[in-house]
Amino acid sequence: MPVDLMQLRREFTSNGLSRAELDGDPFIQFKIWMTQAIEAELTLANAMSLATSDKEGVSIRTVLLKTFDEQGFVFFTNYHSKKSKQLDNNPNIALLFPWLDLERQVKISGTVEKISVLESVKYFASRPKDSQLGAWASAQSSMLSSRQVLLSEFEAMKRKFSQGEVPLPDFWGGYRVIPKTIEFWQGRENRLHDRFVYAKSGNTWKISRLAP
Template sequence: MSKTGDLSNLRKEYLQSGIVREDLKDSPIEQFSLWFSQAMEANIIEPSAMSLATSDDSIGIRTVLLKYFDEKGFVFFTNYESKKSQQIQNNPQAAILFPWLALERQVKIIGSVEKITKIESFKYFSSRPKESQLGAWASQQSSRISSRSVLSEQFAAMKKKFSDGEIPLPDFWGGYRVVPHSIEFWQGRENRLHDRFIYELSSGNWSISRLSP
């Protein structure tokens, strides 16, 4: 009989597919776009959900949603006064991970972090539902509160304050872009001999290497 919490016998063989170098796109962004499309087609729950790791004197990790990506990087939105934002300001480096477990895949991205322009943030903020816009104003992200009723009261106050006209973009809210310098594609394989390929940026060019599992 196993001990409580002993997961050593919890095993699964990864048999869905593999990766060969010849099938990889030259651009990691194109490769990511292909895999993201396949994750969407597989009806994975929240395929845009990514674990975001940041650090300064402490380490933080949380799940955020990717909102768009292109050759410049991967963009998410948050409160600029949150714990993650404080860490980014002190150390503008981050790692993000997409755990597409249903496809036995994951993508790991490491890079520098920069704020996007206010115009970009406003464009996305304006596309959000009104309730989400109000939520950005109502929440002092990462601050301690005594109860959920505090949030409800703040939300009601913001709803009243902005009852007429458009809701403005808060100065304390906007987007960050993770500008990648390495992107690793991981595909589970049998016998734990997984396929791993890493794209690394040097002098403006991407190189591709296979990693041992």
């Protein structure tokens, strides 16, 4: 039996978003919305869909934003993963924050660069030890014959690093997404949503309203 999605509908009831409400700096505007998402106790407010591509096609997955500032948006991963291999060949990237309970989305497009080893070491040291061991144990995106293989490798890492601190793997670290555009989307009634996009122009940002 097919699932009937045609009648799955929700009317957006937000008061909307006006140009006058927007800060001229998209990073400040993002901070305002991220703070509101956290205060609304959304599940993993820092979760974002991350899209990459190569000659074979487009891939998308959910990762966690760990920090951001006027330089960009930072996430961490295995540098041997599929996303990293795609980014090595094509640094173009897109992010999406789906804050649907607030009837909001934020869309970001740009390019990536690896952050410094020092920055990666600082974040890695802040992780729980088992998460650190997990980074060592998982050859991300590689084929596994069973879950037991992964668990066995995790136990091997526990033994290897049973004494002292767990070092940063040389195959693991952060990427910074340097945005070219940042779009703020606010749901409105009758699907007449409010959309504003910030586009980088030299050292400034131009703000435009988009049709929904």
